[in-house]
Amino acid sequence: MRRTRPFRLPALLLAVVVVAALAACSGSTRGPAPLTAADPMPPAEWAIAIHGGAGTIPRDIDPQRKADYVAALRSALELGSRALADGERAVDVVETVVRSLEDDPLFNAGRGAVYTHEGTHELDAAIMDGRDLSTGAVAALKTVRNPISLARLVMERSPHVLLVGDGAEVFADEMKVERVAQDYFHTEQRREAWQRALERKQQQDDKDTVGVVARDVHGDLAAATSTGGLTDKRFGRVGDVPIVGAGTYADNRTCAVSATGKGEEFIRHNVAHTISTRMDFLGESVETAAEAVVHRTLKPGDGGVIAVDARGNLALVFNSQGMYRGAADSNGRFEVAIWEDWE
Amino acid sequence: MRRTRPFRLPALLLAVVVVAALAACSGSTRGPAPLTAADPMPPAEWAIAIHGGAGTIPRDIDPQRKADYVAALRSALELGSRALADGERAVDVVETVVRSLEDDPLFNAGRGAVYTHEGTHELDAAIMDGRDLSTGAVAALKTVRNPISLARLVMERSPHVLLVGDGAEVFADEMKVERVAQDYFHTEQRREAWQRALERKQQQDDKDTVGVVARDVHGDLAAATSTGGLTDKRFGRVGDVPIVGAGTYADNRTCAVSATGKGEEFIRHNVAHTISTRMDFLGESVETAAEAVVHRTLKPGDGGVIAVDARGNLALVFNSQGMYRGAADSNGRFEVAIWEDWE
Numbered sequence: 001m002r003r004t005r006p007f008r009l010p011a012l013l014l015a016v017v018v019v020a021a022l023a024a025c026s027g028s029t030r031g032p033a034p035l036t037a038a039d040p041m042p043p044a045e046w047a048i049a050i051h052g053g054a055g056t057i058p059r060d061i062d063p064q065r066k067a068d069y070v071a072a073l074r075s076a077l078e079l080g081s082r083a084l085a086d087g088e089r090a091v092d093v094v095e096t097v098v099r100s101l102e103d104d105p106l107f108n109a110g111r112g113a114v115y116t117h118e119g120t121h122e123l124d125a126a127i128m129d130g131r132d133l134s135t136g137a138v139a140a141l142k143t144v145r146n147p148i149s150l151a152r153l154v155m156e157r158s159p160h161v162l163l164v165g166d167g168a169e170v171f172a173d174e175m176k177v178e179r180v181a182q183d184y185f186h187t188e189q190r191r192e193a194w195q196r197a198l199e200r201k202q203q204q205d206d207k208d209t210v211g212v213v214a215r216d217v218h219g220d221l222a223a224a225t226s227t228g229g230l231t232d233k234r235f236g237r238v239g240d241v242p243i244v245g246a247g248t249y250a251d252n253r254t255c256a257v258s259a260t261g262k263g264e265e266f267i268r269h270n271v272a273h274t275i276s277t278r279m280d281f282l283g284e285s286v287e288t289a290a291e292a293v294v295h296r297t298l299k300p301g302d303g304g305v306i307a308v309d310a311r312g313n314l315a316l317v318f319n320s321q322g323m324y325r326g327a328a329d330s331n332g333r334f335e336v337a338i339w340e341d342w343e
Numbered sequence: 344m345r346r347t348r349p350f351r352l353p354a355l356l357l358a359v360v361v362v363a364a365l366a367a368c369s370g371s372t373r374g375p376a377p378l379t380a381a382d383p384m385p386p387a388e389w390a391i392a393i394h395g396g397a398g399t400i401p402r403d404i405d406p407q408r409k410a411d412y413v414a415a416l417r418s419a420l421e422l423g424s425r426a427l428a429d430g431e432r433a434v435d436v437v438e439t440v441v442r443s444l445e446d447d448p449l450f451n452a453g454r455g456a457v458y459t460h461e462g463t464h465e466l467d468a469a470i471m472d473g474r475d476l477s478t479g480a481v482a483a484l485k486t487v488r489n490p491i492s493l494a495r496l497v498m499e500r501s502p503h504v505l506l507v508g509d510g511a512e513v514f515a516d517e518m519k520v521e522r523v524a525q526d527y528f529h530t531e532q533r534r535e536a537w538q539r540a541l542e543r544k545q546q547q548d549d550k551d552t553v554g555v556v557a558r559d560v561h562g563d564l565a566a567a568t569s570t571g572g573l574t575d576k577r578f579g580r581v582g583d584v585p586i587v588g589a590g591t592y593a594d595n596r597t598c599a600v601s602a603t604g605k606g607e608e609f610i611r612h613n614v615a616h617t618i619s620t621r622m623d624f625l626g627e628s629v630e631t632a633a634e635a636v637v638h639r640t641l642k643p644g645d646g647g648v649i650a651v652d653a654r655g656n657l658a659l660v661f662n663s664q665g666m667y668r669g670a671a672d673s674n675g676r677f678e679v680a681i682w683e684d685w686e
Contacts, residue, residue: 133611139581140507160580161607164483165508167579236510237503238482245588245613264504268476270588270616277617281624 044312044329046084047215050076050097051316052107052324053208054260054304057338066338069324072106073336077326080212081334090214090222090256091129091152098125098148098224101210105187107324108208110146113185113228115194116235121185123147123228124242127155130221130250137242139164140235145178148226151242153177162242190231197232208324209241211258213250213308217330221256221308223248223272230263239263245273252310254279255286261303261320269297275307290315387655387672389427390558393419393440394659395450395667396551397603397647400681409681412667415449416679420669423555424677433557433565433599434472434495441468441491441567444553448530450667451551453489456528456571458537459578464528466490466571467585470498473564473593480585482507483578488521491569494585496520505585533574540575551667552584554601556593556651560673564599564651566591566615573606582606588616595653597622598629604646604663612640618650633658 052073080097084090102110113121125147126137136155139162144150153175154163163171172179209227216222225248227241240247240263247263249272250256257272266272271293278289286309294304294317304318306325314327326336335342395416423440427433445453456464468490469480479498482505487493496518497506506514515522552570559565568591570584583590583606590606592615593599600615609615614636621632629652637647637660647661649668657670669679678685 135611140510158577159607160577160582161610162581162586163577163579164581165510165579167483167508167577170579171577234501234503234506234510234514236506236508236513238505238507239503243505243586243588244610245586245616249613264502267504267587268478270592270613273588273613273616274620277620277624281620 042331044215044331045217047308047312047314047329048077048080048084048093048097048212048327049306049308049314049316050080050101050210050212050326051258051260051304051306052101052210054318054320054323056301056320057322057324059339068106069338070336072101072104073324073326076100077328077334077336080214081328084214084216085330087217089218090216090220091127093214093216094212094222094224095127095148095152097212098210098226099146101212102146102148102226106208107210108190108228109210109226111185112187112190112208114190114231114233116229117198117232118235119194120235121182121228122233122235123185123226124238125151125224125226126242126244126248127151127224128222128244128248128250128256129155130223130252130256133251135161135244135248137162137244137248138168139238139242141168141172142182143169143179144172145180145184148224150175150177151224161244164238165236185228193231209260211248211260211306213256213258213306215256215308215310215312219252219310221250221252221310223250223256223258225258225260240266240271243267245270247272249273249276251276255289255307255309257290257305257307259303259305260323261298261318262301265298265302269293271298271305275305279309285309286313287315287317290317294319385674387558387674388560390651390655390657390672391420391423391427391436391440391555391670392649392651392657392659393423393444393553393555393669394601394603394647394649395444395553397661397663397666399644399663400665400667402682411449412681413679415444415447416667416669419443420671420677420679423557424671427557427559428673430560432561433559433563434470436557436559437555437565437567438470438491438495440555441553441569442489444555445489445491445569449551450553451533451571452553452569454528455530455533455551457533457574457576459572460541460575461578462537463578464525464571465576465578466528466569467581468494468567468569469585469587469591470494470567471565471587471591471593471599472498473566473595473599476594478504478587478591480505480587480591481511482581482585484511484515485525486512486522487515488523488527491567493518493520494567504587507581508579528571536574552603554591554603554649556599556601556649558599558651558653558655562595562653564593564595564653566593566599566601568601568603583609583614586610588613590615592616592619594619598632598650598652600633600648600650602646602648603666604641604661608641608645612636614641614648618648622652628652629656630658630660633660637662
C-alpha cells in the first residue's frame, strides 16, 4: 500500500490546483451567473425596481412628507407590478411607470422638475429596450409634459437616438405629444431650493430623478429614466440620464439599469454600461456588479442604481444617505424604502 | 532512482496543468497586456493616431482630392508628432490637432461641416483626459469656430461635462471663444451632398468626422473627436461624438479611443468604453479589443475607431470601405492611409 502514497499526494495537489485555477478563472466566464445558494427563490416570472432619486435625505424628514413619498413609491410599484403580471412588455411598463412618476410633483421629473440657474425647467429622459438595444433619449426639453414618451418616440419614430433642445421640441410638434407651459413644472418646494442654491451659489444634488427597470414574463428587459436635472444647473447642461451607458442601459444578455445621483460622475465612469460589461466579461451577478460599481468605482455620496437581470434578480444599491426606491416580483416581493432598511 | 519517478510524472503534470490554467486565465488578467512576440518594437515614448472619418470612400476618388486628403492627414500628423516629441501633454496635443482638422474645409468638423435637414450647421465635440477621466463635451453648437476648444473649457471651467444648444452658446459667450457666422462652415461640396440627400430623402454617412488619440512622453493618454454630424440630420440630433463612452473615451489604465461612423450604433454599443473595458476586464490588447468591437459587435459598414494604449501601441480598425487615418510614434512610424493598405 505504501507504494501508492507518492501518487496520492500529488494527485490531491493536482486536484487542489485545478480547482483553485478554475476558481481564479471564474471571473472570466461569459453569460449570466448560475443560480447560487444565495438565491433561494426560483427565477421570477417578472420583476420590477423603481427609484425616485438618491442623495442626502435627512432621517428627520417631515413625517407627512415621508408618508407621501412612501405612498407615491407604492402606487408606482403597484402600477408596474399589475402591468407585468398582466403580461405587458417591459418596454411598455417602464414607460408607463416613469410617466406616472413624471406626473407626480414630489419627484424631480416632469411636473416638480427643479429650476435651472436661469429660473427655467429643462427635462431629460431616456429609454432602452434590452431585446435589440434600441434606445431613444431627449435632453433640454422645455414644453413636453412627459419626456419619457418623447424619448420612446425618438426610439421608434426617428432614425436617431438623442435629440436635444429646440430640435427635440420640433420633433415633439410632429409627434403631437402633450405640451405644457413652463409653469406646469413649478412647485413651491423646487422654487425655494433654487433660491437657496442661488444664495449659497452652489448646486444641489439632483436627488429625485426617477427610473424604472423591469423584466417581463417574456424574459425581456427594459430601463427608463427621467429627470429635471440639477437645481441651479446651467441651462443646456445635460447629465447622465439621457446618456445611454451612463444613466440608462438595457441588454437582455445582461441587465437593465437606471441610475441616479451626481450625473457627471456617472457619465465619466459609464456606470450603467459598466454594470452590464462586468456581468458580460467578468461573469458577475447583477448584485455583485452593481455593488462593485457603486461602492468601488464611484465615491461615497455619488448616488445609486437599480438593476434587474434576465432571471428577475433585482439589485438596488446606493452610496448616498438614502435612495427612494421600490422592488417587486412575481415571487411575492413588494417593498419600498428610503434609507438602508426596507419599510 | 526509480523511487523518485512516481513524483516526477505528477510534478510534470502539475506544472502542465498550472501553465494551462494560467493560460486559460489570461483572459481575466487585469491591467495592460504584456509585450508579446508580435510586438517587436520597444514601447513608444509617444504615439498618435488621427482619423478624418470612415465610410464609403470610392477607390476611384478624384486623384487631386485624394492628394488633398493625404496632404491634410500628413500635415495634422506632423503637427501632433512634433508637439508630442517636444514633450507636450496628450490633452493639449489632441485639442491642437483636432482644431487644425476643424479649420480644414476637407473634413466634416468646424469649417466644412455638413448641412442639417434644415440647411444649417450644428457641431458636436468631446475631449477626455485619461489621467483623471475628466471630460467635456458640447453638442448642437451653431456659432463656435472650434467646438473642441469649447469642449475643453466645459471640462476645465464648468462643473458639467456636456452642454448643448443655446446653453452651450451662452457658455461660449462667457468663455469668449472665437465665433463665426453660419456661412463660415459652408463648403460647396457639403451643400451639394445635402441637396442630393434631400432629393433621395435619406441620410448620408458622416464619414469625415475627425478624431485624435495620443500617448505623451509622460505616459498619459487623451482623446478628442469633433463633427458636423450627419448630412441632412434633423436639427437637435446628437450622435456618438459628444457621448462619453460612445465616440470618445480615455483612461490611462487602458486606452484612449476616438470613433467615427454610424453614431447611433456607436451609442447603442458604447463602443469607446467597451474597448476600454475589454482591456480592463478581459486583459485584451488594444488591437484585439478594437478588432473585437469593430468586427464582431458592430456591423460591416458601421465605421471604425482609432485607439492607443499606455505603451503607445496603436490600433486603427474599421469595417467600412475606407477610413481617412494616420499613425505616428517615437519609434519612427509615420504613415497615412485611406483604404486597407497604408500609403
